[in-house]
Amino acid sequence: MDVQRKLEILADAAKYDASCASSGTEKRDSSDGKGMGSTAPGMGICHSYAPDGRCISLLKVLLTNACNYDCLYCVNRASSNVARARFTIDELVKLTLDFYRRNYIEGLFLSSGIIRNPDYTMEQVVSVARKLREEHHFRGYIHLKTIPEAADALIAEAGKYADRLSINIEMPQETSLQQFAPEKDVRAIRRTMGRLRLKLDEAEDSRSAKTKAKPQRFAPAGQSTQMIVGADSATDHTILHTSANLYGSYRLRRVYYSAFSPIPDASRALPLVQPPLLREHRLYQADWLMRFYGFDVGEIVDERAMLPLEIDPKLAWALRHRDRFPLDVNRASREELLRVPGFGTKAVERIIATRRTTTIRLSDLARLHVPRHKALPFIVLSDHRPSPHRLDEARLIERFKPKATQLGFGF
Amino acid sequence: MQYITLDTETDFEGWRKAARSLVLHHIEPRDITWAVQGGEAELFAPPAPSPILEVSDGTFNVSAKFVELAKAAILHRDGERFAILYRLLWRLKDNHDLIEVATDPDVAQITAMTRAVHRDEHKMHAFVRFREIGRERAAHYVAWFEPEHHIVELAAPFFAKRFADMPWSILTPDLCAHWDGHALSFTPGVGKSEAPGEDRLEETWRRYYASIFNPARLKVKAMQTEMPKKYWRNLPEASIIKPLIEDAERMTGAMIANAATDPHKPQKRPEAPMKRKPAADDLETLREEAAHCRACHLYKDATQTVFGEGPRSANIMLVGEQPGDKEDLAGHPFVGPAGQMLDRALEEAGVDRKKVYVTNAVKHFKFVPRGKIRLHQKPTTPEIKACRQWYEREVSAIKPELIVAMGATAAQSVFGKITPIGKTRGRLIDLPDGRKALVTVHPSYLLRLPDPRAKALEYQRFVEDLKIAAGLQKKAARAA
Ligand code: SF4
Numbered sequence: 001m002d003v004q005r006k007l008e009i010l011a012d013a014a015k016y017d018a019s020c021a022s023s024g025t026e027k028r029d030s031s032d033g034k035g036m037g038s039t040a041p042g043m044g045i046c047h048s049y050a051p052d053g054r055c056i057s058l059l060k061v062l063l064t065n066a067c068n069y070d071c072l073y074c075v076n077r078a079s080s081n082v083a084r085a086r087f088t089i090d091e092l093v094k095l096t097l098d099f100y101r102r103n104y105i106e107g108l109f110l111s112s113g114i115i116r117n118p119d120y121t122m123e124q125v126v127s128v129a130r131k132l133r134e135e136h137h138f139r140g141y142i143h144l145k146t147i148p149e150a151a152d153a154l155i156a157e158a159g160k161y162a163d164r165l166s167i168n169i170e171m172p173q174e175t176s177l178q179q180f181a182p183e184k185d186v187r188a189i190r191r192t193m194g195r196l197r198l199k200l201d202e203a204e205d206s207r208s209a210k211t212k213a214k215p216q217r218f219a220p221a222g223q224s225t226q227m228i229v230g231a232d233s234a235t236d237h238t239i240l241h242t243s244a245n246l247y248g249s250y251r252l253r254r255v256y257y258s259a260f261s262p263i264p265d266a267s268r269a270l271p272l273v274q275p276p277l278l279r280e281h282r283l284y285q286a287d288w289l290m291r292f293y294g295f296d297v298g299e300i301v302d303e304r305a306m307l308p309l310e311i312d313p314k315l316a317w318a319l320r321h322r323d324r325f326p327l328d329v330n331r332a333s334r335e336e337l338l339r340v341p342g343f344g345t346k347a348v349e350r351i352i353a354t355r356r357t358t359t360i361r362l363s364d365l366a367r368l369h370v371p372r373h374k375a376l377p378f379i380v381l382s383d384h385r386p387s388p389h390r391l392d393e394a395r396l397i398e399r400f401k402p403k404a405t406q407l408g409f410g411f
Numbered sequence: 412m413q414y415i416t417l418d419t420e421t422d423f424e425g426w427r428k429a430a431r432s433l434v435l436h437h438i439e440p441r442d443i444t445w446a447v448q449g450g451e452a453e454l455f456a457p458p459a460p461s462p463i464l465e466v467s468d469g470t471f472n473v474s475a476k477f478v479e480l481a482k483a484a485i486l487h488r489d490g491e492r493f494a495i496l497y498r499l500l501w502r503l504k505d506n507h508d509l510i511e512v513a514t515d516p517d518v519a520q521i522t523a524m525t526r527a528v529h530r531d532e533h534k535m536h537a538f539v540r541f542r543e544i545g546r547e548r549a550a551h552y553v554a555w556f557e558p559e560h561h562i563v564e565l566a567a568p569f570f571a572k573r574f575a576d577m578p579w580s581i582l583t584p585d586l587c588a589h590w591d592g593h594a595l596s597f598t599p600g601v602g603k604s605e606a607p608g609e610d611r612l613e614e615t616w617r618r619y620y621a622s623i624f625n626p627a628r629l630k631v632k633a634m635q636t637e638m639p640k641k642y643w644r645n646l647p648e649a650s651i652i653k654p655l656i657e658d659a660e661r662m663t664g665a666m667i668a669n670a671a672t673d674p675h676k677p678q679k680r681p682e683a684p685m686k687r688k689p690a691a692d693d694l695e696t697l698r699e700e701a702a703h704c705r706a707c708h709l710y711k712d713a714t715q716t717v718f719g720e721g722p723r724s725a726n727i728m729l730v731g732e733q734p735g736d737k738e739d740l741a742g743h744p745f746v747g748p749a750g751q752m753l754d755r756a757l758e759e760a761g762v763d764r765k766k767v768y769v770t771n772a773v774k775h776f777k778f779v780p781r782g783k784i785r786l787h788q789k790p791t792t793p794e795i796k797a798c799r800q801w802y803e804r805e806v807s808a809i810k811p812e813l814i815v816a817m818g819a820t821a822a823q824s825v826f827g828k829i830t831p832i833g834k835t836r837g838r839l840i841d842l843p844d845g846r847k848a849l850v851t852v853h854p855s856y857l858l859r860l861p862d863p864r865a866k867a868l869e870y871q872r873f874v875e876d877l878k879i880a881a882g883l884q885k886k887a888a889r890a891a
Contacts, residue, residue: 047537049638050624098615099616102540248785356508367514
């Protein structure tokens, strides 16, 4: 089988993994003239976008899509009829370098089906990274998928070469994992995440220690995970609760939500419908509120409940807490401003800097990049005060619902 | 009227020099016309532009933020940029804080220009596609790009740092950038016909692009906001976007219609290795069983069961409250800060740490997540009760002579009822089964004491308590 055909099979097999970003690592480049590559500080670079709206920043492939496991939601499960392929280590190294030289990608995101045993699989994955780094002095981004329960030495080595390590939690609740992925063990996944966090902490301590010893390197872009949404019966509350625990327990940089989407040769046990993309979007918004806006899970969604689909979670929160509004934009605290629908973190910073010198007026909202439509019922400006009845209107929510036709997603 | 002509479209230094001089001569913004040599605006300027007014040596201060904005905004293609920048500068000299006023029209416009320039720079970093000319050692990589603004000089160093070991050129209609492996150089812009044709890898790249796309998630608008059509004509993958979109519906429909196959070779999970029949006091089996404990809800959010550790022959058993953050991650008891405190105290008291068995009353970490940390929560009575089975079975496996309960939770487990520490602390107490118990504080209590004096004092008391255990250990050693 030629490399092109392998690439088709092994990229196809990797496309259901949402965790593709190339962000948040240390700054590196190759201006010392040895080797090639660099990392973009802060945000990674998206070199292309697929028609599914997702960024392409890394060569995202599997080393092999053969797998011993039979996870029902996975296209690569042992019982699926898809074509199988396996890259050699050299093929994958060459492909990465060739793509990189043409500026198609930021680096490599390598995952693999589990073959033989966890250690053997992990060793193969690590070999690719080792070769790129040590033989070709590749300085680009490398994201490796960690195989649960792989030997500690292999994990340590993976962290030496990789920018980011990840391991997918897969399902928001343990019972679903038992049902859909009988060979996977949520305890083993968490234990591995725990080990990764201990190593990340150690590396961080060694960096801040005031010794001359070279700081230990371990996955400077941290760890991330993915959860599949919509394959099981978990509510949004359960999902977000799981995320909050994962963030707190393992210091994950990101939890990715992946709407379960139809796969070729799917199992009968799973819903074959359009993927719940809007729900996925709302979960990302809610996740964002937890990480950057100081919201608790309980504030965003009630126990056992779902996020509303028609409006975003912050607006939904504001409508449930009308008594706290309207807020005077020229006086309110940063924390309060962050809770106004339509106010992003950057807009809040701009508002705070601006109001030191001048009073903010209605006509200024556009220059502050605030959507008027969303914010106006909740704020007071020197020349704007929402009518006192406005916030009480039971039908206020109707104002915000998009036209029915806009709700359609996908096609 | 002053007519100022700058050397090039990106001549920031020229603009700065002229602007400084104009401000010092009190020339109002409306009395200046800006042009670039050979540029369109120059055609409308008079044949002999006014010489730049000689600068008297004076200077004045502007904020670093303005300079930073101006350096970027000057790369914008809008011909008005020099004038707007000057107007803003003119206003800033009397009002320094104006630059922070995001709502000011001039500030807003310059900021928007800056943003457009940086976005274009970012897109150039992303969408340049090199094509290989010549092969292997003699290879040279050449790209064609059409930037929206005058960003070639701004964007080029990025490529020099990234592709340091290969010679490359980026050709654009404005300016071309070259890297020979050592230094960057620039030459005038060229036409697209100068750019090389197809690269041998482009078909492979298109295959990748087609395969990584999930047709069931089609979101064309989202793609286009990030990758506007104006960039498409120089992207090798763009030629297949349309067919991919057109085919997506059919492919998804087909997946849904003929999906649902039954597994063709039902996989059997490898049987778990035959477990030995657990003897009541078999520690390994106990540990294995406890790893799957679901007797209370604490297992749900914790990483793992943290079981006791130490030699089977231990005659002293230390019981703590519950594992903490670090213990939960590592799977071992007393490895965090409290564990280190305990080790130190044991050594000072003369207890041989290797000969004690250490465990917790509750085997799972109880916490609530707060952003990036986990706040420890006290176990409740039902949780302590549910977990007591493991403690009891550990006791009957180890058969210790002395059990040291550290903290109220531990005491509750050891005595089987709520037992305040104050009254019982620091003396040997007989347990119904003939063993002895000793009650003391939990080392993490010492960690939490804010006052250093109180801390030192309490620590000494803790060591004294442990000395009782040390005495017992020595006696046992002599007896053996
Ligand atoms: S805390 Fe104890 S009783 Fe509760 S699940 Fe864990 S081991 Fe079982």
